[in-house]
Amino acid sequence: MSAPRDVLTINVGSATVKAAYYTIDAQGFLIAPVIRAKIAVLPEDAHAARSADRWLSQLLVQLPAGAGQPTRVAHRVVHGATRPGPALVTEALMTELTALTPLAPLHQAPALRLIEAAGHRWPGVPQVAAFDTSWHANLAPWARRLPLPASLHAAGVQRYGFHGLAFASVMRQLIAFDPALATARLVLVHLGGGSSLCAVADGRSVDTTMGLTPLDGVPMATRSGTLDPGVVLYLAQTLAMPLPEIEHLLWRDSGLRGLSGGSGDMRELLADTSEPAALAREHYAMRVAQGIAAMATSLGGLDGVVFSGGVGAGAASVRARIAAQLGWMGLLLDSDANLHGGPAVHAGAATISAWVIQVDEEYELLQAALALGDE
Ligand SMILES: Nc1ncnc2c1ncn2[C@@H]1O[C@H](COP(=O)(O)OP(=O)(O)O)[C@@H](O)[C@H]1O
Numbered sequence: 001m002s003a004p005r006d007v008l009t010i011n012v013g014s015a016t017v018k019a020a021y022y023t024i025d026a027q028g029f030l031i032a033p034v035i036r037a038k039i040a041v042l043p044e045d046a047h048a049a050r051s052a053d054r055w056l057s058q059l060l061v062q063l064p065a066g067a068g069q070p071t072r073v074a075h076r077v078v079h080g081a082t083r084p085g086p087a088l089v090t091e092a093l094m095t096e097l098t099a100l101t102p103l104a105p106l107h108q109a110p111a112l113r114l115i116e117a118a119g120h121r122w123p124g125v126p127q128v129a130a131f132d133t134s135w136h137a138n139l140a141p142w143a144r145r146l147p148l149p150a151s152l153h154a155a156g157v158q159r160y161g162f163h164g165l166a167f168a169s170v171m172r173q174l175i176a177f178d179p180a181l182a183t184a185r186l187v188l189v190h191l192g193g194g195s196s197l198c199a200v201a202d203g204r205s206v207d208t209t210m211g212l213t214p215l216d217g218v219p220m221a222t223r224s225g226t227l228d229p230g231v232v233l234y235l236a237q238t239l240a241m242p243l244p245e246i247e248h249l250l251w252r253d254s255g256l257r258g259l260s261g262g263s264g265d266m267r268e269l270l271a272d273t274s275e276p277a278a279l280a281r282e283h284y285a286m287r288v289a290q291g292i293a294a295m296a297t298s299l300g301g302l303d304g305v306v307f308s309g310g311v312g313a314g315a316a317s318v319r320a321r322i323a324a325q326l327g328w329m330g331l332l333l334d335s336d337a338n339l340h341g342g343p344a345v346h347a348g349a350a351t352i353s354a355w356v357i358q359v360d361e362e363y364e365l366l367q368a369a370l371a372l373g374d375e
């Protein structure tokens with residue numbers, strides 16, 4: 001198989017679907033500007049099977065006509081269980097990834113349907129899947145284990161962690177700014193539609209806030225994050241709430257949306273002067289700040305914090321509010337630098353450096369496509 005020349009990348013997030021089109025030479029160097037496309041995921045897109053082909057069309061019309069003939073397509077697939085790296089899409093792989101669908105209901109099915117839609121549109125064009133979970137392949141054993149019996153661990157009920165392409169992108173860019181950070185103790189704070197934190201030592205994930213599914217950890221736009229498991233039992237047993245309703249509640253009606261009683265979109269919440277919106281912002285910032293301290297504890301100390309994602313990189317006031325809880329540990333932001341979005345946003349007196357990075361998951365997908373280029 002010859003080296004890929006035109007790579008289309010597709011990244012299904014919970015709030016957005018992002019595509020990028022790369023034209024590269026045989027050595028993998030870009031020979032034309034990257035072209036990007038983005039669409040919002042709407043509530044009616046919950047029925048992913050019907051949305052994938054339309055999403056692909058909507059993305060393609062944002063790309064120039066010549067960009068319609070990729071020689072390789074690379075997809076972000078959120079759940080890859082313990083797969084350590086990207087893989088070429090085969091029927092066997094699709095079967096394996098389909099079995100993981102219940103563990104990532106907002107992401108897995110849409111990504112798999114997009115793989116099928118691209119397969120129909122460009123028959124014979126090789127496709128690559130790159131997994132969010134692969135970044136966490138070296139989690140500390142104690143972090144990998146959930147506090148449950150070993151038989152469940154053996155059955156796959158473990159912490160996998162997510163946002164791996166985003167974290168890889170953050171580290172790639174961060175090290176370019178300051179090579180010394182390659183060996184530092186870092187907490188990566190990815191706040192988007194979904195949000196998770198990652199404790200990084202020597203460039204590797206050792207702990208993270210998401211677990212078996214991307215429902216765990218800090219509260220998100222519409223997901224609850226960590227919740228007393230007794231709540232789920234109470235909803236089912238005492239309130240007789242059917243399981244599909246519980247699932248809908250936890251994935252789509254909780255987090256910022258549940259707290260505010262309205263929007264889960266941080267841009268809207270920041271403009272909302274109501275009391276529930278204020279409570280939602282406060283709860284969110286406190287839980288994220290606690291998460292940073294928890295991840296720092298996993299590392300035994302902290303050298304740097306990096307904010308990313310739509311909220312993390314886009315909302316200076318949210319960063320300021322989170323950092324305001326962590327001054328005691330030496331996280332101090334420079335208000336001007338923070339307002340302007342960095343990349344370095346720490347104050348002179350800070351003992352922990354702070355950064356803002358725009359993730360480029362699409363570039364990580366390109367690397368995955370190139371890595372499998374000659375198979
Ligand atoms: N400038 C901004 N300020 C605050 N929030 C923002 C900003 N830009 C985007 N967001 C929020 O970021 C979320 C989308 O983040 P993103 O990382 O792009 O999405 P996804 O999780 O789908 O990858 C949306 O919920 C939106 O509320």
Ligand SMILES: CC(=O)OP(=O)(O)O
Pocket residue numbers: 012013014015078132162163192193194195214
């Ligand atoms: C894993 C996950 O939640 O991804 P996103 O934030 O892109 O929805």
Ligand SMILES: [Mg+2]
Pocket residue numbers: 013014192193
């Ligand atoms: Mg994302």
